Every structure is written in C-alpha cells, then in structure tokens.
Amino acid sequence: xxxxxxxxxxxxxxxxxxxxxxxxxxxxxxxxxxxxxxxxxxxxxxxxxxxxxxxxxxxxxxxxxxxxxxxxxxxxxxxxxxxxxxxxxxxxxxxxxxxxxxxxxxxxxxxxxxxxxxxxxxxxxxxxxxxxxxxxxxxxxxxxxxxxxxxxxxxxxxxxxxxxxxxxxxxxxxxxxxxxxxxxxxxxxxxxxxxxxxxxxxxxxxxxxxxxxxxxxxxxxxxxxxxxxxxxxxxxxxxxxxxxxxxxxxxxxxxxxxxxxxxxxxxxxxxxxxxxxxxxxxxxxxxxxxxxxxxxxxxxxxxxxxxxxxxxxxxxxxxxxxxxxxxxxxxxxxxxxxxxxxxxxxxxxxxxxxxxxxxxxxxxxxxxxxxxxxxxxxxxxxxxxxxxxxxxxxxxxxxxxxxxxxxxxxxxxxxxxxxxxxxxxxxxxxxxxxxxxxxxxxxxxxxxxxxxxxxxxxxxxxxxxxxxxxxxxxxxxxxxxxxxxxxxxxxxxxxxxxxxxxxxxxxxxxxxxxxxxxxxxxxxxxxxxxxxxxxxxxxxxxxxxxxxxxxxxxxxxxxxxxxxxxxxxxxxxxxxxxxxxxxxxxxxxxxxxxxxxxxxxxxx
RNA sequence: UGCUCGAUGGUGUAAUGGUAGCACAAGCGACUCUGACUCGCUUAGUCUAGGUUCGAUCCCUAGUCGGGCAGCCA
Numbered sequence: 242x243x244x245x246x247x248x249x250x251x252x253x254x255x256x257x258x259x260x261x262x263x264x265x266x267x268x269x270x271x272x273x274x275x276x277x278x279x280x281x282x283x284x285x286x287x288x289x290x291x292x293x294x295x296x297x298x299x300x301x302x303x304x305x306x307x308x309x310x311x312x313x314x315x316x317x318x319x320x321x322x323x324x325x326x327x328x329x330x331x332x333x334x335x336x337x338x339x340x341x342x343x344x345x346x347x348x349x350x351x352x353x354x355x356x357x358x359x360x361x362x363x364x365x366x367x368x369x370x371x372x373x374x375x376x377x378x379x380x381x382x383x384x385x386x387x388x389x390x391x392x393x394x395x396x397x398x399x400x401x402x403x404x405x406x407x408x409x410x411x412x413x414x415x416x417x418x419x420x421x422x423x424x425x426x427x428x429x430x431x432x433x434x435x436x437x438x439x440x441x442x443x444x445x446x447x448x449x450x451x452x453x454x455x456x457x458x459x460x461x462x463x464x465x466x467x468x469x470x471x472x473x474x475x476x477x478x479x480x481x482x483x484x485x486x487x488x489x490x491x492x493x494x495x496x497x498x499x500x501x502x503x504x505x506x507x508x509x510x511x512x513x514x515x516x517x518x519x520x521x522x523x524x525x526x527x528x529x530x531x532x533x534x535x536x537x538x539x540x541x542x543x544x545x546x547x548x549x550x551x552x553x554x555x556x557x558x559x560x561x562x563x564x565x566x567x568x569x570x571x572x573x574x575x576x577x578x579x580x581x582x583x584x585x586x587x588x589x590x591x592x593x594x595x596x597x598x599x600x601x602x603x604x605x606x607x608x609x610x611x612x613x614x615x616x617x618x619x620x621x622x623x624x625x626x627x628x629x630x631x632x633x634x635x636x637x638x639x640x641x642x643x644x645x646x647x648x649x650x651x652x653x654x655x656x657x658x659x660x661x662x663x664x665x666x667x668x669x670x671x672x673x674x675x676x677x678x679x680x681x682x683x684x685x686x687x688x689x690x691x692x693x694x695x696x697x698x699x700x701x702x703x704x705x706x707x708x709x710x711x712x713x714x715x716x717x718x719x720x721x722x723x724x725x726x727x728x729x730x731x732x733x734x735x736x737x738x739x740x741x742x743x744x745x746x747x748x749x750x751x752x753x754x755x756x757x758x759x760x761x762x763x764x765x766x767x768x769x770x771x772x773x774x775x776x777x778x779x780x781x782x783x784x785x786x787x788x789x790x791x792x793x794x795x796x797x798x799x800x801x802x803x804x805x806x807x808x809x810x811x812x813x814x815x816x817x818x819x820x821x822x823x824x825x826x827x828x829x830x831x832x833x834x835x836x837x838x839x840x841x842x843x844x845x
Numbered sequence: 846u847g848c849u850c851g852a853u854g855g856u857g858u859a860a861u862g863g864u865a866g867c868a869c870a871a872g873c874g875a876c877u878c879u880g881a882c883u884c885g886c887u888u889a890g891u892c893u894a895g896g897u898u899c900g901a902u903c904c905c906u907a908g909u910c911g912g913g914c915a916g917c918c919a
Contacts, residue, residue, distance in 0.1 A: 841881090
C-alpha cells in the first residue's frame with residue numbers, strides 16, 4: 242500500500258449544500274433511504290428551469306440509491322389540464338432516460354395511500370413501486386403504472402383537515418376574499434383575527450363537512466389554519482387550507498367541490514409518499530414554517546420530510562416565466578410551446594439538443610441560494626461538446642454559389658472518401674461525388690477578400706474537403722453585374738492518394754456536387770432576445786430578436802436523403818443539425834440547426 | 846422599510862479557521878484536408894468597516910447592495 246497522494250481527484254458527483262444535508266442525514270441514520278420528488282403543477286410546459294429541479298431531485302436520488310417520485314401537484318383544477326400531464330410526463334422521461342430512469346418513483350395505477358399502523362398509531366402511506374432489479378425498466382408511461390398525483394390524496398387530506406379542526410387548529414371562515422385580505426394586514430402592520438376564528442369545534446366540523454357536500458357557493462367559506470394573525474411572516478396569518486371550487490378535476494373527476502391549497506397539500510403529499518427531502522426554489526422560504534406547522538400539528542407517526550430551497554436557474558437571453566412564455570405563443574412570436582427557439586424542454590428537444598447536454602448544463606450551473614444569471618455560452622459549450630462526439634459529419638451548403646470545374650467533363654463523377662466522424666476511435670468513411678458543377682458556401686468566396694482570408698479569392702487556391710485543390714480562374718457575372726458562377730480548375734493530383742496530396746493550402750472548404758445533392762429546408766436559429774436578461778426588461782416583447790429564425794433552402798450531400806429523426810449531423814464547418822420532428826417528411830426534409838460551430842474567425 | 850435569504854475574477858461555482866481552485870468567456874500560441882476539435886500559455890476575484898485569532902473567503906457585530914414574501918395560484 243502506498244501513502245495517499247496529494248492529488249485530489251475530481252468528485253464523481255457534484256457537491257452542494259443540499260447534498261451535504263442529505264449526506265449528514267444519512268450518516269446520522271435519520272433515513273434508511275432517500276426519497277425526493279419532482280412536483281410540477283400540470284398547468285403548462287416544462288422549461289429549462291424545471292430541468293435544474295429535475296436533475297437535482299433525480300440526481301440526489303441516484304447518488305444515494307434512492308427514489309425520486311414524479312408527482313403532479315394538481316390541487317387547482319381551474320388551471321390544470323390533462324394535456325400538460327402528458328407533456329410533462331414525456332419531458333421528464335426524456336430528460337432522465339439512461340441516467341436516472343431507474344430511480345423514477347411511480348405507483349400502481351389507481352392506488353391511494355393505504356392505512357397502516359406505526360408504533361400502535363394509525364398512519365397512511367403510499368410508496369413507489371419497488372423494482373425487482375435495479376435495471377428493470379419502468380417508466381411513467383408503462384402499463385398499469387402512473388405518476389403520483391396530489392389529487393389522489395384528497396380523501397386523506399380531508400381526513401387530516403378534520404383532525405386539525407378537532408385539535409382546534411383550523412376553523413371555517415366566512416370572510417370573503419376581499420375581507421380576508423383586509424384582515425390579514427400588511428408586512429408592517431399586524432393582521433386582525435377573523436370574527437369566525439373562535440367557532441366551536443363542533444360547528445367547524447359541521448360546516449366543513451357541508452362545504453364538502455356542496456352546500457355553499459364558490460368563495461362563501463374557507464377552511465383556515467389557526468396560527469397567529471400578528472405573525473411577522475404573512476404566511477402564518479391564518480392561511481387558507483381549503484377553498485370552495487365547484488369545478489371538475491382532470492384527475493379526480495367531479496367528486497370534489499372543495500380543493501386544498503398548496504401549503505396544506507404539499508407537505509402532506511410529501512409525508513404520505515415518505516419523501517425525506519422536499520426541495521423547492523427560494524420563493525418558498527417564507528412558506529417553510531407553515532410546511533412544518535401543518536405536519537407538526539397533526540402529530541404524525543413517521544419521520545417528517547423537510548423542505549430545502551435553492552436558487553432557480555436563469556439562463557441568459559431566455560425567458561422562463563410561464564406567463565411570458567405563453568405570451569410568445571399566443572402572440573405568434575413563436576409557432577408553439579415546442580418551437581425550437583423556446584426554452585421549453587419540448588422546444589429544446591425539437592431543436593436537437595441532447596438530453597445529456599441539457600443535464601450537464603443544469604448540473605454544472607450548481608446549487609446555491611444566490612440569484613445567478615447563467616451565461617448561455619456555458620450551455621452552448623456543453624451542447625457542442627456532446628454533439629461533437631455524437632454527430633456524423635456531412636457536407637452541406639447553406640447559401641450556394643456555383644462553381645464550374647472546367648477541366649472535368651460533363652457527367653464525369655469522381656468518388657471521394659469522406660470521414661464520418663474523426664472523433665470515433667476507428668473512423669469510417671463514405672463516398673461523396675465530385676462532378677463538374679459543384680456548390681460552395683457563398684461566404685467562402687470573396688471577390689475583394691478581407692485581410693487573412695483563407696478561402697477562395699481571385700487567382701487563389703483552396704481545397705475542396707475530401708476532394709482536391711481548385712484554383713479560381715474566372716468570375717462570371719450577368720448583365721446586372723451579379724455573380725452567376727465561378728470557373729475553376731481542379732488539380733486532381735492533390736487528391737487523397739495522389740502525388741500531390743500533401744500539398745498545403747491555407748483554406749479547406751465544404752462543397753456538394755450540383756447533380757449529386759438534394760435540396761432541403763434548413764431552419765437557422767438565433768437567440769430569441771437581443772438582451773441577456775429579457776425577463777428584467779420593462780417590456781420583454783420589445784427586445785425580441787427579429788432574426789431569430791431564418792429559413793433557407795440548402796444543398797446537402799445526397800446521403801442525407803435517408804436521415805432519421807434520432808440522428809445528429811454536423812454539416813462540416815457549418816454547425817450541428819437534426820431533423821425537425823414535426824415538419825420534416827421523407828422527400829421533403831426539414832432540418833433544424835441546433836447550434837453553429839464555434840467561430841473564432843468571423844467575429845474578429 | 847415588517848420578515849426572510851444572499852454577496853468569491855467578465856459569468857457561474859469550489860475551498861469552513863491555514864497555498865483562493867475549477868469551468869465557461871476573453872487573449873496569445875501550436876496543430877489542422879472543419880478558422881471546428883485537441884493541446885499549451887496568459888489575463889482576472891473574496892462587498893465595506895470593525896472585532897475574535899498566531900492566522901479570517903470562512904466565526905461575531907454593524908453597515909452597504911441585491912433577491913423573495915401581503916392569491917381563495919403553485
């Protein structure tokens with residue numbers, strides 16, 4: 242055995258203040274198994290901010306051999322829809338696939354918290370399905386399996402409310418919304434007790450049962466926690482627990498006309514599922530005392546979950562507010578929630594961004610309590626990094642300009658070997674056809690070149706990648722003076738294997754044969770906003786980038802005709818591309834540019 | 846100004862009483878049949894003032910600046 246070296250290997254897993262707490266709890270034996278949860282409300286699409294929460298909760302679960310439940314926090318039927326349940330389920334499955342899907346907590350379809358006895362005391366509990374083996378496949382969409390729903394706990398939540406009333410810790414209040422607000426006071430001024438605060442337990446019990454029975458109209462009464470109307474923390478001034486809403490619920494059906502509020506339902510949902518660490522964003526810090534109050538007031542028999550808060554992710558040049566995102570959709574700034582320019586998971590996926598890259602980005606951003614604006618360059622970096630090893634190289638010209646290789650005969654075809662991915666350990670090749678007429682990128686030619694221009698210029702030479710070096714002889718223009726074609730000579734001795742294959746030229750450019758290529762629609766995206774912090778703008782609609790989408794008809798090497806949706810391509814020297822999942826069809830291909838290649842020249 | 850959370854290079858994030866490290870960005874260079882990738886180098890930081898201590902990014906006090914909270918939303 243050797244003594245330990247000074248070398249400190251990079252930690253295999255990230256470390257942050259929440260993971261430290263989890264590690265401490267485990268070390269202290271406070272929990273046998275770590276259970277976290279990702280609890281979206283199904284009232285919209287998941288976005289990149291949720292990705293951070295997903296990766297934190299699932300990350301902690303997988304690092305500790307635990308479970309992370311997918312739970313819909315569906316306590317407000319007025320705002321929620323089944324469509325969102327489905328899209329969220331799809332997005333979560335996509336993001337964790339191959340990474341933490343073995344930690345996904347789901348339940349038997351239709352199951353509810355079951356009664357049990359703990360130390361002689363009654364209890365209710367709903368565990369996630371135990372996997373037969375760590376690798377057994379289970380997804381939220383498997384047969385007879387479903388995610389958790391807070392609405393599955395309505396019956397149990399109601400029973401807990403009765404208990405609270407019996408303990409004198411909750412009361413039915415007849416104040417309307419406006420008066421409730423008035424009585425609550427303000428941060429600097431203490432509130433006043435509701436005139437209904439001291440109703441008898443019997444009357445509260447009766448009234449609450451009748452609320453459930455549907456005897457009262459919306460807003461007529463509410464169930465409130467009896468805490469302290471003078472508390473400095475506004476959330477402790479007798480917060481509402483239940484409100485009357487005569488509407489059907491997307492998951493619970495039309496069984497209920499009273500619905501619990503977040504602060505009451507969330508902590509108890511965590512408890513019922515045996516959550517150990519309930520992780521949310523900073524705006525809930527003020528709610529934590531209430532979270533604890535509800536659980537402690539009920540004197541529950543099992544170990545209580547605890548809430549921890551972290552700072553949400555704010556990526557530069559993006560907006561992550563459901564309301565504003567909705568404005569982009571309804572205002573037709575984008576084509577929908579899954580528009581490839583959107584920061585939604587469905588948009589990012591459609592754009593071609595691999596889930597692994599997104600994970601690397603949000604995990605790399607770290608977990609703190611500091612309101613940080615994350616540089617979008619970091620995301621661009623991880624996307625390129627991921628795609629660099631993933632994407633096969635292809636030749637494609639976005640904005641073609643025609644070249645005539647005057648020393649090649651019409652119909653002559655020279656086959657060239659092109660590397661599919663130089664990053665592979667053993668790179669493979671394919672054939673691309675060189676013919677008399679080819680297209681090159683119009684950027685790769687300059688009649689009046691700027692300084693240090695390596696590409697094609699009058700009298701200059703350049704290499705057509707995988708083919709040979711060509712020399713520009715003549716620029717042909719039409720009557721109006723516009724360039725119609727460039728006439729060049731191909732030096733076939735510079736082909737791979739040829740006598741002059743080692744000849745060096747400064748520039749190597751991409752190209753496609755005019756006859757052996759296909760036309761395809763390419764959508765080139767840029768950031769949606771012109772400022773780093775559009776969310777901080779007085780009107781974010783005024784800083785929308787008018788050039789966020791450019792639709793181009795490109796010429797691509799013919800092998801791309803059989804491209805499939807799950808493939809990723811690098812058009813050499815241009816960028817990374819993926820087929821559009823919605824608009825592309827065989828014979829009418831539509832590619833999305835996921836991201837350009839890093840360009841350290843044109844920006845100078 | 847009631848409660849509450851926070852402040853480390855340009856950006857994000859480590860270091861918990863003992864050498865301020867990493868990533869991205871930026872700059873320079875090498876390599877190159879992708880001006881990509883890769884590799885090397887460089888620039889650049891502990892909000893302020895006191896205190897405790899041999900020693901403070903870390904602990905204490907005060908201040909400054911910034912965030913969050915007064916839905917029958919989550």
